[in-house]
Amino acid sequence: MSAQAPACQLLERQNDTYTALWAIGPPTDSWLIDQSMGVISGDLDALREWQAKGKHALTPFDLAAGEPLSKEIVLFWPKAHQLGIWWLKWLCEQLPEGTPIEIVGEHQGGIKRVPKMLDELGMRWDKRDNARRCSLFATQTVALDSTSDSAWQQFETLGLTLNSHPGVFGHGKVDEGTLLLLESLESSLPKKPLKVLDMGCGDGIISAWLAQRGHHVTAVDVSAFAVEACKRSLAANGLAGRVLCSDVFSALEGEQFDWIVSNPPFHKERDISYGPSQRLISQAPEHLNTGGRLVIVANGFLPYPDHLQRAFQDFQTLADNRRFKVYGAIKSGR
Structure with a gap:
């Protein structure tokens, strides 16, 4: 060959x-x-x-x-x-x-x-x-x-200390879409502790933000660098959470959550790839408890509404700043 x-x-x-x-x-x-x-x-x-x-x-x-x-x-x-x-x-x-x-x-x-x-x-x-x-x-x-550890960058945002590594999404800064997502969650997330999945955790900002508010967090990413970054970010803030290397739901067979939260990727190196995001949306109902919610943020031009409609039969636009949109969908009991 x-x-x-x-x-x-x-x-x-x-x-x-x-x-x-x-x-x-x-x-x-x-x-x-x-x-x-x-x-x-x-x-x-x-x-x-x-x-x-x-x-x-x-x-x-x-x-x-x-x-x-x-x-x-x-x-x-x-x-x-x-x-x-x-x-x-x-x-x-x-x-x-x-x-x-x-x-x-x-x-x-x-x-x-x-x-x-x-x-x-x-x-x-x-x-x-x-x-x-x-x-x-x-x-x-x-x-x-100098050592390879010098590549790690630590920075403060939203009252959190984050650890970031080159090659991990948003290295050294907070993505605008993630900020819009967290702003949306601030007003809609229940106060009672939930079992929450952070899909595509990156440097761990969403996981740390959720864990800081008392939720039970599982974080997954396909990148070992992101998994390590998320672990370091949780540890830097004295927060607990389970962090796994997973291709979308591959490490979570049979598990269900109250909420799934994600800023899903649509690039792989220089190529646009909707595959992981489509699998996230289409398989989310299998991993949500009845009444559970999927909340994602995406660039406004991405074709996620059609996928959400097919997977959940209904969805809501929770926030829209013209560049990014936050979508929410609930698993019905039918």
Whole structure:
């Protein structure tokens, strides 16, 4: 099977050099999965694809410092450049000094900026190949002055302390849509403690806000970075909550909630993807108690009203500031 992703097609030209490849933050590509020993990724979907083929699959938070990896490390450069720098620093911490690392990525994804970043980190580099509008660089781990933990950003908002990581939605700031959602909840959420699901928790602002008001919170996200950020945000505020890595409801089989609250994503890297949001809406009734409520916020142009109408037969627009709309739908007892 040939590689499909452009960055993997570039690697395929070097195929004879890989015998025990570890892919770091890669796209899902069958050729790469077959070629590699394992993957380290923050993306649950990627981890599942590797696991399905019997390969090693770890998040960076599963790997203990010094745990042995093969010396065939390929980092797939992410869209979020600060996340790419985090990966480089993390690899330098995990691997012995002088361990070879290759870095591959698409030109439109910013790979051309990598040499400058390597220079700033004091990491010598060579350009190995260039094709498919992608580039491949070779470097080696070094001892760095700053740690990967320095990428975490802590900030205050709405009386809460939040912890944010590069690559997590809204890194270092509060999204306008989330603020509109919380403003809407302030006037509509019952005072009595509810069992609430925060779907797509990001840095944990919704979870922390709900937990601060006494609700029993379960938070899920498909990103291991978001799960870690949400855990840190809850801990920073002395709040309790269960935080899980889940592809929409995949980790919540059979569970039901009083409310489901979400600022659902509609991007995956540079692509628009409505799939997770559609599954959230269509499967929400199965995970709500009778009389339970789904509340979501979305850009005004997104086609969620049709999905809400199909799933719940009725819905309300709870807030509208022209850019974002907050929708609410109740599970009836019929």
